[in-house]
Amino acid sequence: MMNKPILGSLGRNIQKMRMAKGLSLSQLAQAAGLAKSNLSRIEQGEGNPTIETIWRLAIYLDTPFGDLIASLESTMGENGIQVQLIDQGLDNPRIDVYWMSCAPNTVRQSEPHIAGTTETVTLISGKLLAGESNDLRHLEIGKNHTFAADVPHCYQTDDSWATLIIVITYAKQDDTIQGVQS
CATH class of the missing domain: 2.60.120.10 (Jelly Rolls)
Known part of the structure; x- marks a missing residue:
């Protein structure tokens, strides 16, 4: 389980990259096979995404997995x-x-x-x-x-x-x- 600061940082990274790609919350959620509400919670630092979910988001954002978790100092x-x-x-x-x-x-x-x-x-x-x-x-x-x-x-x-x-x-x-x- 990731702690709040890590989830917040991850959420901000995902949102920043989604916006840079010009994708709506709905578009990314649908592409990654997530409910829009779940993606919204992740971006707000409220969800608790699995590693698989983060990988899927990285794939659909066409970005290295490490870019989404780069600021996370923990395992x-x-x-x-x-x-x-x-x-x-x-x-x-x-x-x-x-x-x-x-x-x-x-x-x-x-x-x-x-x-x-x-x-x-x-x-x-x-x-x-x-x-x-x-x-x-x-x-x-x-x-x-x-x-x-x-x-x-x-x-x-x-x-x-x-x-x-x-x-x-x-x-x-x-x-x-x-x-x-x-």
């Missing part, structure tokens, strides 16, 4: 998963780095991220299966596994805890200014 957790943003690169391509801990017997299914996104996972401790949902790999401690994150993907533990670092690399953005004609 977010639910359903056996704890996630903390460690660092964010603002260059091109954009890169977010997360620390994640998974409880024993946890399966975390992730929806596709923004087109062109990859994840590189490094297992720090424990045992983990990770990768594209149709191609899960057993990770070895200290070894990297990179996979497409713009398709359904999954993290799965056995009967032990797993700790990992996730590097999310978004697609390189075209340097030309969109919509400007010379």
Whole structure:
């Protein structure tokens, strides 16, 4: 459960990005599969969104997940998963780095991220299966596994805890200014 200041900061970030994209509350709520009243509560810092909900909002706002939670100084957790943003690169391509801990017997299914996104996972401790949902790999401690994150993907533990670092690399953005004609 996130505390009030964190929820308020998250809500302001979501609202700011929604408005910057010119989306109404109804448009974003419908796209992300949320009730308009729930999105309104989240933006006001009143709701308690799941990590999945925040990911869906990031996808429909076409923005890195880290941008929505960048000002949150704490760990977010639910359903056996704890996630903390460690660092964010603002260059091109954009890169977010997360620390994640998974409880024993946890399966975390992730929806596709923004087109062109990859994840590189490094297992720090424990045992983990990770990768594209149709191609899960057993990770070895200290070894990297990179996979497409713009398709359904999954993290799965056995009967032990797993700790990992996730590097999310978004697609390189075209340097030309969109919509400007010379």
